[in-house]
Amino acid sequence: xxxxxxxxxxxxxxxxxxxxxxxxxxxxxxxxxxxxxxxxxxxxxxxxxxxxxxxxxxxxxxxxxxxxxxxxxxxxxxxxxxxxxxxxxxxxxxxxxxxxxxxxxxxxxxxxxxxxxxxxxxxxxxxxxxxxxxxxxxxxxxxxxxxxxxxxxxxxxxxxxxxxxxxxxxxxxxxxxxxxxxxxxxxxxxxxxxxxxxxxxxxxxxxxxxxxxxxxxxxxxxxxxxxxxxxxxxxxxxxxxxxxxxxxxxxxxxxxxxxxxx
Amino acid sequence: xxxxxxxxxxxxxxxxxxxxxxxxxxxxxxxxxxxxxxxxxxxxxxxxxxxxxxxxxxxxxxxxxxxxxxxxxxxxxxxxxxxxxxxxxxxxxxxxxxxxxxxxxxxxxxxxxxxxxxxxxxxxxxxxxxxxxxxxxxxxxxxxxxxxxxxxxxxxxxxxxxxxxxxxxxxxxxxxxxxxxxxxxxxxxxxxxxxxxxxxxxxxxxxxxxxxxxxxxxxxxxxxxxxxxxxxxxxxxxxxxxxxxx
Numbered sequence: 194x195x196x197x198x199x200x201x202x203x204x205x206x207x208x209x210x211x212x213x214x215x216x217x218x219x220x221x222x223x224x225x226x227x228x229x230x231x232x233x234x235x236x237x238x239x240x241x242x243x244x245x246x247x248x249x250x251x252x253x254x255x256x257x258x259x260x261x262x263x264x265x266x267x268x269x270x271x272x273x274x275x276x277x278x279x280x281x282x283x284x285x286x287x288x289x290x291x292x293x294x295x296x297x298x299x300x301x302x303x304x305x306x307x308x309x310x311x312x313x314x315x316x317x318x319x320x321x322x323x324x325x326x327x328x329x330x331x332x333x334x335x336x337x338x339x340x341x342x343x344x345x346x347x348x349x350x351x352x353x354x355x356x357x358x359x360x361x362x363x364x365x366x367x368x369x370x371x372x373x374x375x376x377x378x379x380x381x382x383x384x385x386x387x388x389x390x391x392x393x394x395x396x397x398x399x400x401x402x403x404x405x406x407x408x409x410x411x412x413x414x415x416x417x418x419x420x421x422x423x424x425x426x427x428x429x430x431x432x433x434x435x436x437x438x439x440x441x442x443x444x445x446x447x448x449x450x451x452x453x454x455x
Numbered sequence: 456x457x458x459x460x461x462x463x464x465x466x467x468x469x470x471x472x473x474x475x476x477x478x479x480x481x482x483x484x485x486x487x488x489x490x491x492x493x494x495x496x497x498x499x500x501x502x503x504x505x506x507x508x509x510x511x512x513x514x515x516x517x518x519x520x521x522x523x524x525x526x527x528x529x530x531x532x533x534x535x536x537x538x539x540x541x542x543x544x545x546x547x548x549x550x551x552x553x554x555x556x557x558x559x560x561x562x563x564x565x566x567x568x569x570x571x572x573x574x575x576x577x578x579x580x581x582x583x584x585x586x587x588x589x590x591x592x593x594x595x596x597x598x599x600x601x602x603x604x605x606x607x608x609x610x611x612x613x614x615x616x617x618x619x620x621x622x623x624x625x626x627x628x629x630x631x632x633x634x635x636x637x638x639x640x641x642x643x644x645x646x647x648x649x650x651x652x653x654x655x656x657x658x659x660x661x662x663x664x665x666x667x668x669x670x671x672x673x674x675x676x677x678x679x680x681x682x683x684x685x686x687x688x689x690x691x692x693x694x695x696x697x698x699x700x701x
Contacts, residue, residue: 423566
């Protein structure tokens with residue numbers, strides 16, 4: 194942590210002690226979110242999410258691949274995340290950092306565990322199936338990449354159109370069937386700074402945070418969770434946040450659905 | 456999680472699990488501390504069919520130097536599965552994406568409990584090598600690493616344990632082996648500080664209702680008592696003065 198960070202952390206903590214956030218939101222308020230689908234025409238699916246100043250773009254490409262021996266009737270999802278150096282002064286070029294790997298794997302787990310897209314529906318036949326490569330591109334960082342990326346990946350995947358198949362190969366010039374989404378998973382990430390719990394942290398708040406927990410749900414079940422940073426949560430706090438996450442599901446789900454209909 | 460629904464084995468037979476355990480039974484756990492000469496602290500754990508070595512080096516000078524923190528020790532963690540550790544084919548040596556994520560969340564646990572302020576400018580390395588894996592390796596590895604850290608004489612706020620809870624159909628159960636893990640409906644590894652039951656590591660995927668999450672919590676806290684005792688016993692066996700009366 195550099196000197197400027199030390200000052201920022203002091204500022205955030207001082208404000209929070211009075212119950213105030215740097216952008217004067219309530220502790221459980223979310224920043225405005227906009228979701229725009231089909232922003233990259235060449236990708237089979239794409240979505241850009243703006244959440245405050247955080248901006249994330251997710252793109253989906255479908256690749257026709259041999260099926261795996263243990264899942265002969267299924268396609269696959271492959272999720273990656275890039276913390277682009279243009280998104281934040283602290284991001285450096287190079288292979289994916291542990292932060293980027295964690296981000297991709299947590300978003301992947303929610304969508305996979307929620308059976309949002311049935312992998313059987315990506316099966317083509319004769320040992321071939323589609324693999325959906327979902328790439329999360331962080332374009333501007335101001336906190337809460339988990340929720341922004343989850344919405345972007347979910348919307349990009351749901352708005353995808355699968356290419357046609359010609360002579361046993363992908364025909365990217367034709368797009369046949371839209372991806373069939375069976376379930377929508379939404380993500381909510383809470384932070385803990387001192388004894389305060391807050392929702393949708395900004396970049397400065399994340400610098401000051403002791404602990405973070407991401408809860409992904411389809412409204413009826415928790416589909417994935419991930420605690421991060423060195424701080425802790427009590428089980429009581431976690432149970433409260435699970436309920437909070439579930440109560441926010443419908444609103445976030447509608448946001449994703451509306452972005453696709455547009 | 457993740458197994459194909461083809462060839463799914465019966466996970467529950469007459470209300471018992473495949474190995475005869477009830478839903479709240481742990482597999483047998485054995486820990487031996489101070490098993491490696493060169494490491495400051497070490498532990499070997501057998502948890503069911505899991506065989507895992509954990510070692511702690513340090514506190515030592517932090518490298519590279521720009522990583523050093525003038526106020527506290529930095530913790531590094533490397534969890535890895537040996538290429539011969541799984542029942543499936545040979546796997547590539549070195550950290551993959553899964554291992555990188557696990558290493559990160561385990562590191563964060565030790566950043567919480569180790570008194571890092573006592574060792575400014577230094578680093579403490581935690582190595583976890585899975586020699587044989589059979590489900591729940593991150594929990595077993597973390598449980599062993601906790602003992603290794605104590606064995607290194609590094610002061611901690613607590614002796615953390617970890618265990619996984621999950622769901623098979625309608626049943627919430629503790630400590631899945633590999634086959635249960637592959638075909639389960641939810642899996643949730645958790646690390647807990649026993650002094651206040653704070654959650655230091657939490658991951659989950661699959662499907663849990665609120666009620667099932669609460670049930671999993673109960674199973675974890677109950678199992679934690681057993682695991683904590685086994686950890687303490689491993690340390691006592693090292694530090695009991697041997698042959699004092701001779």
